Amino acid sequence: MHMITRMWRGTRNAALFGTPSRKRDGPLFARMLTNILHLLGGSGAAVVIGMATLALMAHALGPVSLGIVAMIESYGKLCDQIFRMETWQSAIRYGAHALEQGRPEHFRRLIKLGMVLDLAGAALAASIAFLAVPLVARWLYWDPEVEAMARVYSISLFFGISSTPLGVLRLFDRFAQISWLEPALALIRLAGTAMIVFFSANLWTYLILSMTVMAGQRVILLGMAWRQLAKEGHGSVLTAPLLGTPALFEGYWRFIFAANGTVLVRKATLECDILVVGSIMGASGAGIYQIVRKLTMTATKLGGTLQQVVFPDLARLWARAAFDEFLIALRNVELLTIIVGLALVGGFAIFGGTVVQIIAGSAFEEATTPLRVQSIAVLLFLSGSALRPALMVMGYQTHLLWIVTVSAIVFFVVLFVGVSQFGVLGAPFAHIAFSLIWLPASLALFVSALRSAKAKAELPVKQQDAAVQS
16 A cells, blocks of 8 residues: 555655656646547447447346347457457557657558458457357357357457557547447447347347447448548558568567457456356356446446557657656546546445346346446456556566466456356456456556666666766
């Protein structure tokens, strides 16, 4: 606790970081806050629309059928996240350096490489997801029809081409463009779901609608990024040389694999939970837990949104060795997320039962207690929203991977034991266990890393002073 207090104080007594300049704090945080509000406006609208969609599906399908749809979607997302590389972090980290140093040709080569990796990863993820369905079906006790649905859903993974385009849009501060795509697609999904419910269609129609919306979102993002590249004078990305591009960016492959390993492990915990619940508690248990996940997704999306916003600015600040501004940005974002997390915990503690009743109905009342516990897990998750991108731009992605891996091992142990002993409630306990390992370890690493960076930056100045005095 003492370490945390020192980190956030930012006064003259906090010798580790020095005294931040409030004059420099204003414009940067104001721009970051504008971007955050853009994304939160879109995400907030999408969440409200998504709750209406969830309510329609919950009342129309019931716990068992809703659980089947949720497990198929989670299986597809899990394969997508394991086998398709996330390239947006590298596009921002190395792209920011290339642009800051006036190397546009290097930037174009970087973006082309990222897009090639996106395409290769999407093809690999879709192929493996399709071929692995029989094994997963045996584990989850899927009947032949559900197995066929999962195979068809795997096809949508071929459209996983949006990671580098997202990095491009975020790097050029096009958060306003990104923000309203999600609610627009959420409206399409709501309208489609309403029609499906009205005509009493089968589960296949829900699945096809989900596939269409996901594929459409990724194709649109690619088009938006392509247009932005042309606008910024980088329309010749396709003609940029590819051979030898990684060598232009120090530690590129190490960054890619470490960053993807961290994302893979973390997101695996966010998708495997419902599959484990389904394997132990059946489709009905998965349906109950799906309500919990969807209702708390509002806050976890906030954490993801903040990471998207702060990553480009943190990358630029770190490239300039602007340590004070770097710390200010990190501190302000963390304080904002903690406030939101506390509000979420309080809200679900008081109104959790009412929310479940309104959204899902009496068939899902067992979700109330897990929802309240899950809100605590979300608070802990939000409390480190800015630490992960900060450590990545600082070059500590390998260390972060080890922390996340250890946390995930604890998570899965608690998940299997907890769900076996306590039912659906075991999944929120597992997420709390993950954060109790990840958060303090990441904070300790950040404090040590920043101290080391400041010492290295000050060393040449001290050597010059010593030379003058001599």
